[in-house]
Ligand SMILES: *[C@@H]1O[C@H](CO)[C@@H](O)[C@H](O)[C@H]1NC(C)=O
């Protein structure tokens with residue numbers, strides 16, 4: 001028998017241990033309850049030593065955040081935050097501080113709502129966070145402050161059912177794809193119908209899993225009868241007018257679908273899911289067929305672009321090159337596919353810019369790329385446009401609070417798209 005040196009022996013056992021851990025994990029994932037907890041991670045909260053009902057703990061000015069309850073169309077109650085922009089805050093500071101609330105059942109009775117309604121140029125960003133945690137977890141609050149710096153721009157964000165303080169009353173008492181889409185539709189319907197805020201002054205912003213919720217919800221407001229959404233979502237009442245033309249849809253670190261994501265995804269950039277099965281297509285298909293929630297975002301974006309005849313669809317995709325969880329190459333692939341769709345429309349043009357001082361052979365694919373495609377109507381603000389920006393820093397989570405995302409939101413509000421990002425040079 002071959003004699004292994006002790007160090008080789010040790011690494012052999014470490015590898016074998018990792019392999020067994022992975023195999024046990026994969027078998028466990030076949031259980032839908034475990035699968036839901038692994039995907040949504042709604043029970044994982046890194047911030048419960050903070051008090052989410054006290055936004056000052058997260059660095060907000062007194063009264064700048066109004067925590068409130070929002071009822072979904074199927075009877076869940078979501079825990080939400082409304083964040084005031086700095087310009088509005090400064091102008092009304094005394095009143096805001098005096099009337100600050102820790103939580104309200106009726107946002108419409110709040111000072112924040114009064115200030116949103118008062119200005120006919122108010123804008124709203126509806127924010128859809130990623131999996132795990134709650135509205136104020138991690139870098140999420142950086143995003144809110146970045147958006148608060150945009151003039152007249154209010155932000156609304158909610159925890160999905162089962163996350164944070166949001167309820168989980170409906171069977172199966174787990175977050176699900178139809179459930180989260182119902183939450184997303186309810187949030188948008190709340191802004192457009194309950195608050196009577198127009199969609200052309202509304203930007204939808206999602207990160208990671210939130211991009212899947214954003215896209216599905218946006219598609220509902222474009223084509224509610226589409227076959228690309230689950231049949232079990234509960235419609236808002238009254239049925240919204242469609243199609244709704246949002247100022248923009250900003251997707252940060254998206255993925256084409258969950259099965260495609262899992263082929264390359266590594267938990268925390270380390271622990272693989274389906275990639276060890278690359279050479280075993282039959283076993284991989286076995287697992288892929290058992291993914292309960294497929295989240296086919298690319299398909300839904302295609303449907304969004306083609307179903308909204310003569311109305312504005314502006315999609316911005318941002319992805320950090322150093323994202324260790326979801327590769328920026330997935331965004332590049334999504335963009336390419338969307339570009340092909342838009343190029344088949346009348347008068348469409350595409351452009352791209354790449355920046356690096358390495359040049360030629362040494363240009364890594366996707367280095368600081370900006371690509372854009374728009375149809376002939378885009379210049380009037382009523383056409384279709386899709387842009388991709390691969391940014392250099394920010395990883396998977398931190399990037400959402402970075403300036404590039406705030407700038408993409410600003411560009412979206414500027415109908416007609418006069419602006420181009422300034423790209424970083426390596
Ligand atoms: C959280 O903060 C709110 C507002 O300051 C306060 O009313 C509530 O008691 C706090 N909760 C806990 C558990 O400290």
Ligand SMILES: *[C@@H]1O[C@H](CO)[C@@H](O)[C@H](O)[C@H]1NC(C)=O
Pocket residue numbers: 071075077105106
């Ligand atoms: C939301 O739903 C809860 C529980 O069903 C109910 O008590 C509350 O009155 C509802 N709020 C609004 C604003 O409709």
